[in-house]
Amino acid sequence: MSRYMKPMKEILYRATRVAKVLGEPSKYAIIDLLLRVNPLTVSDIAQKVRRAQPTVSYHLAVLRSLEIVRYEARSAGVYYWIKYPKELRIIINALKNFVRRTQKGLDHET
Numbered sequence: 001m002s003r004y005m006k007p008m009k010e011i012l013y014r015a016t017r018v019a020k021v022l023g024e025p026s027k028y029a030i031i032d033l034l035l036r037v038n039p040l041t042v043s044d045i046a047q048k049v050r051r052a053q054p055t056v057s058y059h060l061a062v063l064r065s066l067e068i069v070r071y072e073a074r075s076a077g078v079y080y081w082i083k084y085p086k087e088l089r090i091i092i093n094a095l096k097n098f099v100r101r102t103q104k105g106l107d108h109e110t
Contacts, residue, residue, distance in 0.1 A: 032092060045060070070082075
């Protein structure tokens, strides 16, 4: 590491990783679904977001590594849910509001 480069703060690093995940449509769709309906199995999620089950399993593994989702193995399958629903709802709602405002062309508070 160059003497001029400072290490990135952990919180900034983790926040940008979460932001990157939210920028991926399939992962965003999974998060949005789990905020509305949970817990769900991988097959339930795959059906509702219209993705192949192996693809959904991959996305869920990434979301688990970022501590966005939790899971539990039960007799009927592995169930997933959002680990911090309150915080993610705030983020998702803020994103949706931002998109709505930009679609309307608003550039100031109304």
